[in-house]
Amino acid sequence: MSSCYGKNIQISIFGQSHSPAIGVVIDGLPAGFAPDMEKLSAFLERRAPGRNALSTPRQETDKVEIVSGMADGRFCGAPFAALIYNHNVHSSDYHNIKETPRPGHADFTAFVKYHGAQDVAGGGHFSGRLTAPMCVAGGICLQLLEQEGIYIGAHIQSIHQVPDIPFDPVKVSKETFYSLRTRLLPVMDRKAGEHMENLIEKVQQEGDSVGGVIECAAIGLPVGLGEPIFEGMENRLSSVIFGIPGVKGIEFGNGFACCDRMGSENNDPFTMEEGRVKTRTNRHGGILGGITSGMPLIFRVAVKPTSSIFKSQETVSLSRLESTTLQIQGRHDPCIVPRAVPCIEAATAIAIYDAWLDYKKYQ
Numbered sequence: 001m002s003s004c005y006g007k008n009i010q011i012s013i014f015g016q017s018h019s020p021a022i023g024v025v026i027d028g029l030p031a032g033f034a035p036d037m038e039k040l041s042a043f044l045e046r047r048a049p050g051r052n053a054l055s056t057p058r059q060e061t062d063k064v065e066i067v068s069g070m071a072d073g074r075f076c077g078a079p080f081a082a083l084i085y086n087h088n089v090h091s092s093d094y095h096n097i098k099e100t101p102r103p104g105h106a107d108f109t110a111f112v113k114y115h116g117a118q119d120v121a122g123g124g125h126f127s128g129r130l131t132a133p134m135c136v137a138g139g140i141c142l143q144l145l146e147q148e149g150i151y152i153g154a155h156i157q158s159i160h161q162v163p164d165i166p167f168d169p170v171k172v173s174k175e176t177f178y179s180l181r182t183r184l185l186p187v188m189d190r191k192a193g194e195h196m197e198n199l200i201e202k203v204q205q206e207g208d209s210v211g212g213v214i215e216c217a218a219i220g221l222p223v224g225l226g227e228p229i230f231e232g233m234e235n236r237l238s239s240v241i242f243g244i245p246g247v248k249g250i251e252f253g254n255g256f257a258c259c260d261r262m263g264s265e266n267n268d269p270f271t272m273e274e275g276r277v278k279t280r281t282n283r284h285g286g287i288l289g290g291i292t293s294g295m296p297l298i299f300r301v302a303v304k305p306t307s308s309i310f311k312s313q314e315t316v317s318l319s320r321l322e323s324t325t326l327q328i329q330g331r332h333d334p335c336i337v338p339r340a341v342p343c344i345e346a347a348t349a350i351a352i353y354d355a356w357l358d359y360k361k362y363q
Contacts, residue, residue, distance in 0.1 A: 003041060003125075003229075003355075004122050004137055004167065004238055005239065005243070005350065006028070006350070006354050006359065007145060007249060007354055007357075008028055008354050008357035008358060009026060009027065009028035009029065009350075009353065009354055009357065010026070010027040010028055011024060011025070011026050011137045011139075011350060012024065012025045012026075013022075013060045013130055013134060013137075014133075015086075015125070015126060015127040015129075015130065015133070015134045016119045016121070016122070016124045016125050016127065016129075017119075017121060017122025017123050017125075017127035017130075018086060018119070018122045018124075019119070020085065020086060021085045021086060021245045022083070022084050022085060022086065022130060022132060022133050023081065023082055023083040023133050023142055024081070024082055024134070024136050024137050024304060024313060025067070025068075025076045025079055025080070025081045025083075025135055026079065026140070027080075028078040028143075029069065029075045029078060029080050029140070030075060031074070031077040032075065033074060033075050033076055033144065034036040034073050034074045034075075035075070035081075035143055036142055036143060037064075037080075039139075039143065040064065040136070040139045040140065040143070041063075041064070042061050042136075043135060043139040043142070043342060043346075044064070044135050044136065044139065044342075045062070045341050045343040046181065046261060046339075046341070047062075047131060047132060047342045047343060048060060048061075048062040048132075049137050049333075049339070050327075052184060053180070053201070054184075054185075054197065054200050054201070054204075054333075054334070054335065054338060055333050055338070055339060056331045056332055058312075059230070060084075060086065060087060060132075062084055063082070063084070064082050064084060065082065065084070065085070066080070066081070066082050066135055067081045067082065067083060068081040069081060072285075073360065079138075082136050084132050084133060084319075084357060085326075086129070096326070096329075097120040098116065098120045098318075099125070099254070099317060099318055099319055099322060100316070100317060100318070100326045101314045101315055101316070101318065102308060102313075102315070102328060103307065103313045103314070103315060103326075104304070104307030105123065105126070105307045106123070106126040106214045107120065108318075110124070110126060111318060120131050120165070123245075124331075126245060127243075127245065127284065128245045128246065128339075129307055130245075130337060131242070131244055131245070131340075131343045134244070134343060134347065134350075135342055135343060135346040137346065137350055138343075138345065138346020138348075138350050139346060139349075141349035141350050141352070141353040142345065142349040142355050144353055145207060145326050145349055145353055145356065148220070148295070148356065149220040150218060150220040150221055150292045150352065150356070151174040151177055151199075151216060151219050151220055152177070152216070152217070152218045152219075152220070152345050152346065152348050152349050152352070153172075153174070153177025153178075153181075153185055153213060153216070153342050154180075154186070154214050154216035154217070154340065154342075154344045155167070155180050155186045155188055155214070155215055155341065156185060156186055156187050156193075156196065156212060156213075156215075156337055156341060157212070157213040157214060157215040157300060157342035158212050158213045159196045159199060159200065159210055159211075159212035159335060159337055160199055160210040160211070160212060162192060162195045162196050162199055163192065164187040164188050164189075164192045164193075165188040165189045165192070166187050166215060167188075167189075167215055167217050167296075167298060168284050169281070169282035169283075169285070169295075169296060169298050170255075170281065170295070170296070171296075172196045172217045172219060172282075173219070173297050174219065174299075175219070175221075176188075177217075179250075184197070184338075185197060185338055186338070195294070197344065198336050200335045201334075203260070203334050203335070204334035206311075206359075207309055207310035208309050208310075208311060208334070209305040209306035209307075209309050209332075209333070209334050209335060210304075210305050210334070210335050210337075211246075211302070211303050211304045211305040211336075211337065212303055212335065213301065213302055213336070213337075214215070214300065214301045214303060214337060214340060214341055214344050215295050215297050215300045215301075216297070216298075216299055216300075216301065216344050216345065217297060217350055218286070218296065218297040218348060218352055219296045219297075219324045221286065221292045221294065221296075221297055222292065222294060222354070222359065223277075223291070223292060223293055223294040224291060224292060224359055224362070225291065225292040225352065225355045225356060225358070225359050226287065226289070226290045226291045226292055226355055227252065227288070227290060227291070228290045231290070232287070232289070232290020232291070233290055233291065233292055233297070233302070233351070233352075233355060234252055234287055234290060235290065236351045236354065236355055237250075237299065237347070237348060237351045237352075237357055238320060239351070240347040240348075240350050240351045241301060241344065241347045241348070241351075243346070243347065244343050244347060245281050245338060246304050246306070246336050246340065247297075247301055247302070247303060247304075247340075248301050248302045248303070249301070249302035249305045250299060250300070250301050250302070251299060251300050252284075252285040252286075252287055252297075253282065253283050253285025253286070253298060253299070254266060254283045254285070255299075255300065266283055267283070268280065268281045268282060268283050268284055269281070276293065276294070277294070277295065277297060279295055282295045282296060282298060283295035285297060285298045286298055291343075297352075299301065301340075301344055303336060303337050303340050305335070305357050306332055306333050306334065306335065306336050308328050308330065308332040309328065309330075309332070310327070310328060310356075312325050312327050313325065313326050313328075314326075318349070320327045
């Protein structure tokens with residue numbers, strides 16, 4: 001099913017943007033592990049709406065209610081189930097969407113596929129609101145990986161045409177990850193962050209939106225996660241990451257830049273370092289043949305501009321089958337990139353933890 005993921009752990013996400021609650025069911029979590037719920041809440045807070053002037057004004061507590069899978073603060077072996085209740089909904093803002101689909105959204109394709117039965121309020125099951133339960137699953141996987149010495153972090157590499165400093169592909173550290181999580185905009189260069197803030201505020205006032213690129217890294221990975229062909233780490237990561245609404249592209253290591261280079265410029269020379277085989281550079285992004293190489297896993301994700309903008313746009317009337325215009329109502333982020341950063345970390349943790357469980361079978 002499209003809302004499920006996992007081979008060794010099974011994750012199922014449910015709910016709609018304006019349904020009474022959204023949630024996640026996870027099967028296969030290790031019995032006896034005690035998740036740090038305060039740490040999980042802090043992780044969810046980074047994604048939550050309405051926390052600053054750069055995001056949607058929709059206010060949600062995103063408090064997690066655990067209804068199964070724990071006893072005495074530990075996973076008990078039963079399927080883990082968690083709910084997040086929706087409170088601050090304005091469903092009337094979306095009454096005209098079923099008749100006049102929003103450009104850039106799934107309104108039209110959902111209307112055709114589900115014969116008009118889809119929930120249009122807030123985008124229904126297609127909404128970025130569903131990344132909240134994904135972050136519950138990912139936040140738990142982050143904690144499970146950290147006890148194995150594996151750390152994941154991400155930053156905004158660019159918003160529109162404003163760039164940040166990229167990660168050092170060979171020496172990125174967990175201290176860098178921790179530092180980024182304390183910032184309003186998770187960027188390496190604070191000056192770049194100020195320019196990004198000004199840009200987002202400007203397009204918000206203009207009723208428009210901007211997109212950007214998020215760079216993510218995972219460190220502490222052993223050589224050997226992933227399989228060739230259909231279960232390579234690129235495949236497994238991409239599958240989860242494209243479950244985040246607004247993601248339109250992904251590249252690993254040099255990505256598309258390698259197309260303009262010679263093989264001698266793109267290859268990573270092998271070397272010995274402290275008795276281990278490493279590469280001097282990391283143009284391959286930590287994955288060779290679908291299998292992790294032991295170098296930092298580095299990739300970048302393209303996030304489109306928010307489709308819901310307040311400028312008048314061209315659309316069609318689905319009942320009259322004629323052209324018309326649409327003025328979108330509601331509350332929307334002028335840029336979803338900042339709130340997507342923890343979502344990318346969560347998706348990465350889910351894919352890596354599932355692959356880690358595969359890896360452990362061979363040890």
